[in-house]
Amino acid sequence: MKNVRKLTEGAMLLAAFTVLFLISMYLPFVGMVSSLFLAVPFILFAAKYEGKWTIVFVVASILLSIIVGSFLSLPLALSFGTTGAVMGYLIQKKKERMTIFIASSFVLLINIIGMYAVSIVFFNMDIINEMINTMKDSIKMSTDMLKNLGQEKQAENTVKQFTRGLEMVRTLIPTLFVLTSFILTLMIQLVSYPIVKRFGVEIKKWKPFKDLSLPRSLLWYLLITLFANMVLNPQEGTYLFAVLLNLTYVLQFLMIFQGYTFMFYYFDAKGISKSVAVILAVFSFIIPIFLYIIGILGIIDLGFDLRKKFKKES
Template sequence: MINVKRLTEGAVLLAVFAVLLLITLYVPLLGMIITFFIGVPFILFAAKNDGKITLVFVIASLFLSLIVGSIMSVPLALAYGTTGAVMGYFIRLNKSRFTILLSGTFVFLLNLIIIYTASIVLFKIDMIGEMIDMMQESMNTSAELLKNFGSAEETERAMNQFKEGLKLVKTLIPTLFVIASFFIVFIIQLVSFPMLKRFGIQAEKWKSFKDIRLPKSLLWYFLGILLVSMFANPEEGTYLFAAIVNLTYILQFLMVLQGLTFLFYYFDKKGISKAIAITIVIVSFIIPIFLYIIGILGIIDLGFDLRKGYDRKK
């Protein structure tokens, strides 16, 4: 009876997955939104079944993606399927939401790396490289037109800045993959967890944003990377240079996150409206200098545990 029930649930969820995949593939605008729901059937199934049966479910979804789509739809099914399955597995183990978020981010990131590498090695297609080349060609065309309306010196300066920006984008591809994976999995959590409750699956509630604290060890990693970049002084274009730049940006992002959580914590303790804190966050993304200030605040909070000192005074 149990096997029949599992088979029925699996068949229904696979059918839901097939519909979501079809919409994603063939309905452009709506498909962009539906993409975030593709992992939901996998989360539901994995949260209620053991790892072996979930693996069979994921494999079945890959064959189904070949039928309803094409070979190009398999990476999409694999990325969202494995991510959803891992998230559901950790829900079944009653792990915290932050642990589920990190595990899902890691799996999705791994899929992105595999898909990107496979597209280059097997199909000789570098989507990011081609996009950057198109931007470069577009800028060269624009530069020729601008020479007729402005000074050659100003045009040359703008072109150099643009080229440096493109070089930085190429270097920061790993960081972009990490940040994209984090936000995609975060959105998947937002849309899927309310659905889980309707099916009787309970997941631990999110901690309040103000109560989130990153590991103190991140501060030492950050300081270590800064020291390596100062003393090693790697040549631009080397693997060491790329590694240092990417780690620096990722750790800076985490320091900003820590600073934002402290900002919300402080405002809450002072009884200041959250609307002001949210406004500061929005303004900080518009005016980058505020992000640096918030990042410094995050570093100080990690290093000196400002919250503990504040609570002690209370």
């Protein structure tokens, strides 16, 4: 009887997935939105049933996506399927929201890296490289126009600046992948969780933003990375340079996140309105130099455990 119920519910969720999948594949603008809901059937199924049944469900959805679409549509089903399945499994295990977010982001990151690698190896198509080359061509056209207007020096400086920026983008591809996985996972959760809750699945609430805190070990990773960068001083363009640069950017991003959470904690502890913290957060994005201040605040918070000191004072 239980197996019949699983099969029935699985078939219904597969049907829902197929509809969403077809919309995502063949309706360009609507599909961008509907693709965020692709994880919902997987979350629902994985949150209710055992892991082995979830694997069967994911495999069935992948086969179905190949039938109704093509092999080129496989990455879409695989990435959202595995990410949704991990979310559902961890929800079933009553894990914290942060744990679910990090784990599902990691799974999505693996999918993104896998898709990128497959596109290069099997299809000889580097999307990011092609975008960079296209931008270089447009820059070249713009500089030619400037040269024709007699502004050769300005044209040369413009080319150097933009070329260096584009090469930096190429180097920071891993960081872009990490940030993309975080943002996309957050968007999936924002649209999926309200639907999942309506079907009776209990999901733990987020801790208040002010109470979120990253592991202190991240601070050591940042210090080690910065120290290695200073001592080794890798040459630009080398593999070591790319690794250290990406690690630095990712860890700095996490320190900024820590800084924001501490800012909200401090304002709450002092009885200051949240709206002030929100305004300051928005303001920091407008004027980038304030991001460095927020990042330093995050480093100090992790290093000296400022929150514990505020608790003692209060």
